[in-house]
Amino acid sequence: MSRTPRPKRRVLRRHHIVEVGIAEQNLVGDAAGLAACGMKPFVVSPACFLTARSLEQLKVDVSYGRNPVRLIGISAGISYGALGASHHSIADYAALRAMPGIPIVAPADNCETEAAVRSAAATDGPVYIRLGKRALACVHTSRSGPVTVEHATQLRAGGDAGIIATGETVAIALEAAKALERKGVDTTVVSMPTVRPLDTGTLFEVARRVRALVTVEEHSVHGGLGEACATALMTGGIPVRFRCLGIPDEPIVNGPQLDVLSHYGIGPDKLAGLAQELLT
Known part of the structure; x- marks a missing residue:
């Protein structure tokens, strides 16, 4: 008696979204733990908080721990405008350049942003990608x-x-x-x-x-x-x-x-x- 062959299982890549609320220190610490377990975490948060409030976690858990966390700082620079100095991110390059092993990337348009994200996904180390807020025309031809x-x-x-x-x-x-x-x-x-x-x-x-x-x-x-x-x-x-x-x-x-x-x-x-x- 012949058996009907079972259909091949399709293996799906699993993507997870973890929401930690307004807790950037926990966000970076959790991501470092996931990275240490072999996952590829992408951390997304306003740059002013990601690189200032969680500075110690960036230093100890990401830089010194050499954990491949992909840090995405959004609304960087003066993107938040009238919200004031607390929401401006104009010291993130300086802070991260003083820590070993974290490349710093600031894309100029969507083309460079795509290239930066693809490069970050392929790398085995940490990286900081700095993004603005307003729509930009493509500078590349x-x-x-x-x-x-x-x-x-x-x-x-x-x-x-x-x-x-x-x-x-x-x-x-x-x-x-x-x-x-x-x-x-x-x-x-x-x-x-x-x-x-x-x-x-x-x-x-x-x-x-x-x-x-x-x-x-x-x-x-x-x-x-x-x-x-x-x-x-x-x-x-x-x-x-x-x-x-x-x-x-x-x-x-x-x-x-x-x-x-x-x-x-x-x-x-x-x-x-x-x-x-x-x-x-």
Whole structure:
């Protein structure tokens, strides 16, 4: 008597969502425990709380424990605008750059965000991905080539000024380059999604080619992209007129995101003016 063969079982990958409420310290600690057991946790929380309130858990459970937790900080920088300094995240680069083993990625658009998430899923170590809040146009074109976050991408080429930007400031840098072009200034614009480890190869190539270089970020001028680039250039012995543009060392003003950024000179016209000033 023949038996009817049993249908093959389809193995499904199981995805779980764990909600811990407003408890970022528990969130990171739980995720580190799951990572230690071989799972691939993605932690999602506002960047201001994820990298400040749970700083000790990030230091001990993720960094020192070498647990592969994928940290997703949303509404970063000044995305929360008028909610004030308690909700701004302008020290996250600085805090995490001081901890060993945590790469820092700030995508400029949806293309870089997808690349960052795919890269994080494939890695065996921790990573911090910093996302904003407002809708952004894609800064990449077919001429940019394959989108990656492991290396910087040159979006415009020019031999006069160079702008190295990360995250949401990349779009501002591109607009500034257009304003400079109208004044006869050829500008290189680089999207530097990974703040750590820094793509020093691209940085050095641009610094050797241009006469003035500006870094721009939605972060404090202390401990972020600008300081990382300045240190690399100084250590590498590469002389170039250089300026770091970010949030200065003072109590931050409150208001809509773009208004606050413009207040600190992080806007197309003011950025273009700064670059042109360095060239004179």
